[in-house]
Amino acid sequence: MSQLLDIIREVNSAAGSKAKGEVIKRNADNELLKQFLKAAKDPKLTYYIAKCPTPTTTGTHDFDGAVVEGLINALVKRKKTGNAAREWLQNLVNAVTPSGQELIKMIIEHDVGNGIGDSMILKAFPDLYFIPPYMRCSLIDADIEKKFNDEIDFYVQTKMDGSYITPVVHEDGRTEAFTRQGSQYPEWMVENITKGIPAGHVVMGEMLVYIDGKMLDRKTGNGIINSILSGEEIGIFNMDRYEFKMTAWDVLTCKEFFIDKESKTDYQDRLSFLEEVIIPSTPNIQLVDTWTVDSMEVANEIYSRHLADGKEGCIAKLKKGKWKNNTSTETVKMKLTFEFEMRVESLYEGTGKAAGMMGGASLKSKCGKLVSNIGSGFTDKQRAELWALRDTIAGEIWTIKANDIISNKTDNILSLNLPIFIERRFDKTEADTLEQIQAQKNAAIYGKSKLH
Numbered sequence: 001m002s003q004l005l006d007i008i009r010e011v012n013s014a015a016g017s018k019a020k021g022e023v024i025k026r027n028a029d030n031e032l033l034k035q036f037l038k039a040a041k042d043p044k045l046t047y048y049i050a051k052c053p054t055p056t057t058t059g060t061h062d063f064d065g066a067v068v069e070g071l072i073n074a075l076v077k078r079k080k081t082g083n084a085a086r087e088w089l090q091n092l093v094n095a096v097t098p099s100g101q102e103l104i105k106m107i108i109e110h111d112v113g114n115g116i117g118d119s120m121i122l123k124a125f126p127d128l129y130f131i132p133p134y135m136r137c138s139l140i141d142a143d144i145e146k147k148f149n150d151e152i153d154f155y156v157q158t159k160m161d162g163s164y165i166t167p168v169v170h171e172d173g174r175t176e177a178f179t180r181q182g183s184q185y186p187e188w189m190v191e192n193i194t195k196g197i198p199a200g201h202v203v204m205g206e207m208l209v210y211i212d213g214k215m216l217d218r219k220t221g222n223g224i225i226n227s228i229l230s231g232e233e234i235g236i237f238n239m240d241r242y243e244f245k246m247t248a249w250d251v252l253t254c255k256e257f258f259i260d261k262e263s264k265t266d267y268q269d270r271l272s273f274l275e276e277v278i279i280p281s282t283p284n285i286q287l288v289d290t291w292t293v294d295s296m297e298v299a300n301e302i303y304s305r306h307l308a309d310g311k312e313g314c315i316a317k318l319k320k321g322k323w324k325n326n327t328s329t330e331t332v333k334m335k336l337t338f339e340f341e342m343r344v345e346s347l348y349e350g351t352g353k354a355a356g357m358m359g360g361a362s363l364k365s366k367c368g369k370l371v372s373n374i375g376s377g378f379t380d381k382q383r384a385e386l387w388a389l390r391d392t393i394a395g396e397i398w399t400i401k402a403n404d405i406i407s408n409k410t411d412n413i414l415s416l417n418l419p420i421f422i423e424r425r426f427d428k429t430e431a432d433t434l435e436q437i438q439a440q441k442n443a444a445i446y447g448k449s450k451l452h
Contacts (some may be wrong), residue, residue, distance in 0.1 A: 002063055004032050005099040008106070013112035021120035035068045037121050040107045042129035043182030047075040048230065052108040055101050063100035067092070067372045071107060111170045122229075131182050132166055133261040133325035137315060137333040144332055145296050148316060155271070156299045158289040158306065159313040159333070160247050161218035162206030163225040167246070169197045170254055183229055193246050196282035202257040203278060203285065205248035211241050218312075248274060249288040252323060263323040267330075270323070303334045307445040338444040339401045339422060342372070343431040347390045350375075350383065357383035358390070363400065364417075369434040370414045374400060377421030397428040405434075405441060 003314035006026050014020045027033050039045060061067075070092065074080040080088045089108070093101050106112045118131050138144060148154055163186065166176040175194040177185040185193075185207075197203060216224070251274045256263040263270065271290070279287050295300050296316075303314040314334045321330030342363040350359030360375030379388070386393060386411070404417035414434065432440070 002097070002099040004036060004063060005103060006031075008036075008103075008112060008116075011116055017117065017120060019114060021123060024116075024120055024124045032063075032065060032068075033164055034125055034128065035065055036103065036107070037112070037125065038128050039068045040110060040112050041116075041118060041121060043131070043179070044129065044184050045072065045076050045425075046183065047071065047108050048078070048081070049075065049086060049089060049108055050230070052105040053086065053093055055093050056090070056100075057094045058098055058101070059095035061096045061100065063096055063103045067100065067104065068107070069094065071104070081289060101435065114422070121298065129182070132178055132180065133257060134180055135323055135325065135331065138327055138329045140316070140332045142348050144329055144420040146245055146334075147329070148299075148318065149296050151318060153292050153294045154299075154319055155317045156291045156293050156302050156334075157249060157315045157317065158311060159315050160206040160208070160249075160288065161221075161312050162208040162247065162423060163222045164205075165193065165207040165246055166202060166204055167194045167197060168202045168254065169194050169199050171200045173199055179229065186228060189244060193284050194245060195276060195284065197285075198281075200254050201244070201278070202252045202254060203248050203274070203287070203399055204250040204252075205246045205288065207244055207246050210243040210245060212241075232312070244284070246285045247288050248273065249277070250323065251278060256323070261325040266319060267317055267321040267323070267324070280409050299334065300365070303336075304445060307336060336403045336441070336444050337401050338403075338437075338440040339399055340432045340437045340440045341397050341425060341428055341430075342370075342396060342400050344393055344396045347386060348373075349387065354380075354383060356387070358387040359383075361386075361398075361421075363398065364431070365434050365437060366431040367433040367435075370405065370416070372402075372416040372419055374416075374419040374421055376419070382421075397425040397431055399423050399425055405438065421428040 007023065009028065011020045011023045016025055024033075024037075074088055075085055089104075096104065122128060122131070124152055164180045165177055166179075167175070167190065169175050176191045177189050177193055179185070179256045189207075192204075193207070207225055209224050215221070225244075249271075251270055252263050256265075275287050279285060291302055293302070297313065299316055306312070306314055314335075316332050316334055318330040321328065342365055343361040345364050347358050347361050349355070350357050357380065358378070359374050362371070362373050364371050399422040400416070401422055402416040402418050402419040405414050406417045407414060
């Protein structure tokens with residue numbers, strides 16, 4: 001077995017991210033480890049083969065830097081394509097030792113094992129590859145809702161259904177565009193989408209696909225974009241019929257994005273620059289639909305209307321919100337929630353911190369057409385108390401909230417998305433039926449809307 005594979009296995013078997021990071025740091029002078037991790041984790045390196053072929057024989061060649069360089073030259077640089085690429089890779093896999101075959105598979109499938117994340121790799125090798133900074137939305141809760149309601153007004157924007165894209169025009173005029181993970185969009189798409197963006201700026205939004213002037217649904221449009229990103233020949237899509245346009249919601253300077261990884265400019269000023277400077281000069285970028293509202297009640301009316309129209313939802317943003325490479329409580333994803341009652345079937349024990357207490361419960365609707373486990377919303381005290389009652393608690397009615405009814409992948413029984421425990425209902429003896437629960441969901445979607 002190679003020393004490199006020994007190191008990767010040691011990292012995978014280490015308990016916790018800190019211990020894993022220590023193993024990588026301890027081997028930071030290993031040049032082959034550095035080459036391997038870049039080849040396997042750099043999002044800019046696409047091999048255009050989704051699954052590594054199964055070895056048909058075993059060779060004697062050890063995995064080394066020449067193997068890594070060969071993969072990049074032949075596959076990433078497209079010197080081998082299609083069946084020729086697959087045949088070349090099969091021959092390479094057959095020529096190396098078993099440990100080399102395992103390492104090549106990790107590179108091709110971008111999977112180096114259990115929990116080896118970008119942050120721990122880049123801590124040991126800071127300039128090995130680039131992961132774009134990204135500001136995530138928070139989910140709205142009582143404290144965040146109060147923060148928004150305390151403002152004079154704030155923005156509500158349509159949550160888009162496309163593929164995330166960050167087009168960049170550098171100070172020297174160089175252009176690029178990448179996904180949230182850092183994969184590069186092809187040159188022809190970059191040229192199309194960066195046209196008109198002033199030098200030194202980064203725009204954020206989602207790429208949408210149109211055919212004959214009509215926007216495609218999320219699954220179809222993103223499927224086309226994913227195929228293009230994976231290197232499939234674009235001719236198969238009859239590109240004359242397709243348009244690729246971006247819906248944008250934010251803009252930063254290159255310094256803020258690449259160096260500072262934050263912006264101290266208020267969002268209202270960034271949005272104004274996007275609307276007044278960038279959008280008028282960019283033929284293939286449009287501004288996200290934006291409303292100014294003075295309360296979460298009005299925001300919820302817009303959100304409910306979006307759901308009723310089949311759209312994904314809304315994002316609420318504070319006007320003075322700053323941009324940061326982290327999760328923001330100034331930019332929040334609005335979500336549907338609805339409450340109902342279900343019957344407790346059984347409890348199951350927790351693990352780790354919750355060992356010896358209730359981990360969760362199995363629930364069922366009155367009609368039996370909706371079945372779901374629930375493990376969220378309980379305090380440690382409740383987990384201990386409920387576990388002590390595990391032999392007698394079956395049949396109780398609990399109030400639950402969730403944000404959707406979903407299909408189980410293995411059968412026709414429906415389940416819940418993100419169910420959360422609210423309370424035990426000693427005043428009720430019957431759970432709701434699926435139809436009643438569906439009605440509660442519909443009321444949450446349609447009942448709040450006052451827009452016409």
